[in-house]
Amino acid sequence: MSPLVKIRSERDQMSAVERRIADFILENAQLLRDYSSQQLANALGISQSSVVKFTQKLGFKGYPDLKYSVGEAIARADNGDATQVATQATAAFAESASASLWHCKSESEEETRHINTTETLQAVADALATAGANGKVFMIGLGDDDIYARSFALRLSLLGIPSVHNFDAPRMAASVSAAGAGDVLLVFSEHGNHPALCKIGRFFRERRGRLITVTRHTSNPLRALADLALLVSAHDDRPYIQPVLYQSALQHLLDGVFVQLCEGDEQRHVQLLANLERVQHMLEP
Amino acid sequence: MSPLVKIRSERDQMSAVERRIADFILENAQLLRDYSSQQLANALGISQSSVVKFTQKLGFKGYPDLKYSVGEAIARADNGDATQVATQATAAFAESASASLWHCKSESEEETRHINTTETLQAVADALATAGANGKVFMIGLGDDDIYARSFALRLSLLGIPSVHNFDAPRMAASVSAAGAGDVLLVFSEHGNHPALCKIGRFFRERRGRLITVTRHTSNPLRALADLALLVSAHDDRPYIQPVLYQSALQHLLDGVFVQLCEGDEQRHVQLLANLERVQHMLEP
DNA sequence: TCGATTGAAGCATAAATTATTGACCGTCGA
DNA sequence: TCGACGGTCAATAATTTATGCTTCAATCGA
Numbered sequence: 001m002s003p004l005v006k007i008r009s010e011r012d013q014m015s016a017v018e019r020r021i022a023d024f025i026l027e028n029a030q031l032l033r034d035y036s037s038q039q040l041a042n043a044l045g046i047s048q049s050s051v052v053k054f055t056q057k058l059g060f061k062g063y064p065d066l067k068y069s070v071g072e073a074i075a076r077a078d079n080g081d082a083t084q085v086a087t088q089a090t091a092a093f094a095e096s097a098s099a100s101l102w103h104c105k106s107e108s109e110e111e112t113r114h115i116n117t118t119e120t121l122q123a124v125a126d127a128l129a130t131a132g133a134n135g136k137v138f139m140i141g142l143g144d145d146d147i148y149a150r151s152f153a154l155r156l157s158l159l160g161i162p163s164v165h166n167f168d169a170p171r172m173a174a175s176v177s178a179a180g181a182g183d184v185l186l187v188f189s190e191h192g193n194h195p196a197l198c199k200i201g202r203f204f205r206e207r208r209g210r211l212i213t214v215t216r217h218t219s220n221p222l223r224a225l226a227d228l229a230l231l232v233s234a235h236d237d238r239p240y241i242q243p244v245l246y247q248s249a250l251q252h253l254l255d256g257v258f259v260q261l262c263e264g265d266e267q268r269h270v271q272l273l274a275n276l277e278r279v280q281h282m283l284e285p
Numbered sequence: 286m287s288p289l290v291k292i293r294s295e296r297d298q299m300s301a302v303e304r305r306i307a308d309f310i311l312e313n314a315q316l317l318r319d320y321s322s323q324q325l326a327n328a329l330g331i332s333q334s335s336v337v338k339f340t341q342k343l344g345f346k347g348y349p350d351l352k353y354s355v356g357e358a359i360a361r362a363d364n365g366d367a368t369q370v371a372t373q374a375t376a377a378f379a380e381s382a383s384a385s386l387w388h389c390k391s392e393s394e395e396e397t398r399h400i401n402t403t404e405t406l407q408a409v410a411d412a413l414a415t416a417g418a419n420g421k422v423f424m425i426g427l428g429d430d431d432i433y434a435r436s437f438a439l440r441l442s443l444l445g446i447p448s449v450h451n452f453d454a455p456r457m458a459a460s461v462s463a464a465g466a467g468d469v470l471l472v473f474s475e476h477g478n479h480p481a482l483c484k485i486g487r488f489f490r491e492r493r494g495r496l497i498t499v500t501r502h503t504s505n506p507l508r509a510l511a512d513l514a515l516l517v518s519a520h521d522d523r524p525y526i527q528p529v530l531y532q533s534a535l536q537h538l539l540d541g542v543f544v545q546l547c548e549g550d551e552q553r554h555v556q557l558l559a560n561l562e563r564v565q566h567m568l569e570p
Numbered sequence: 571t572c573g574a575t576t577g578a579a580g581c582a583t584a585a586a587t588t589a590t591t592g593a594c595c596g597t598c599g600a
Numbered sequence: 601t602c603g604a605c606g607g608t609c610a611a612t613a614a615t616t617t618a619t620g621c622t623t624c625a626a627t628c629g630a
Contacts, residue, residue, distance in 0.1 A: 064349065071356050073360070076360045101540060101541065102394065110387075143439075147435055147436040240543075244543065244544070251533060252390070255390070255529045255533070256386065258529065259525070262525040
């Protein structure tokens, strides 16, 4: 039972001094944190031993025990009331920018998680795994999109799925000419309407490869070509925030695929561990 | 902030004994109620004073203060035991992988936000802005770290702060030889102990440039050299999750700097808009 | 490689907090 | 009136916490 409720319920059967202690605690529970038994006694003009006896009578092991319990009770109680208001106020001042940024990002990530079904993620993971084992994985992105492609390619390589990575369209067209059935091409393109990329996509499909696109959640020509389409949702009125959100939502999406790949196959998992160590050794002699 | 999160976030920076204390508290927070500092010390086979010093280092008034805080945190956490069980169960079934991933990421991001003060972020933003206007910005990262460097460099360039970006140490050494006072070198290095990067950092400082490092929240030689150090906190037992968390926390940190840069100066803001449009036109004719 | 320096950990101990003891006082019922 | 009783307090014992000092080990620079 909450110590405060207990104190209140026994208050009637208490002596005068005890009742004063009880009242003080009930009214100033939050002050208790900084009060020793002696200080509490001083505040009430009574002896410290009375305070201790009071706590023991109530069934606590001693003063610190009561104090601890009251702390818990307060924490439980204002979980979502006063504290939160205070916290919000503080937050508004101290970390306005970063906290609100965090909030936007979370929102985008959640939306993105929502519009990509688990099945799609799984299908993408499977396609990559298969192509990694029996064929090739191609990957391309232009400009900013190259960053995501690059980072994902690095991750895949740790899993034993190396990829052919290009960051301009003409070279990619050349690379893709070597593609065959079962291969996978992953195209990153935020707006999905770059003609060269579409051309490469079509070319790749003609060669019976599976095309996976990663674009915004709009209808766009690139996505229309895809066997599997990963979609990213990210919106903000402030134009400088938008790319931040896009990137973080995209990253989150790719993280999901990566995790599914890791957890899907024990052997890949083992390989990852080995690779991680290897990389670490090479980079930090 | 919750004392447990705090402990966790500073765990890396701790000595062996301190880390054992931290782990014990994290794993047995609920036992703390019945432990005096001496008992805790005995349980770990260390001295009582180490426990007290541990608490003080973390910013608590002393052992009882830490204990009280932990009590509050626990109380807040399992506010309504039933609810929590239900929540956990739901989570485990419905959205296990992606939601738990999201949760880990959030935690890392929060920790990371916590260990980098707003002042540091602002200082970094200012340094970059100044160097962008009157000098040069250099940027380097090896391996995975290059990804983050690259993406941040792209962002900066949109703000009218182009940077000299290298992804191997020898070339960077050459580039840096052109550095002077007021220039900025941003070094990305997860573990911060790559000798070549340290050498470049020292060299750069000799030339009176300002060194900004981005590393894990450990004490590492690179960070020790820095004028300004950005720190990333990210932990998970699963080795394949760890890099995901690192990346997302780092990204979050950089997002913070980016936003501060955007919001700090109206002119930069305008330039960003213009650049965004320009890029869009070039990429998608 | 060798001091010099730094920082972590423990020991001893001081300081503080808490718990107990025993004396005193007022009340109440015999 | 007197003794029993409950309540309070001052004094003090016991426990717990905090700090000064020493030692040891790792790091750094010469």
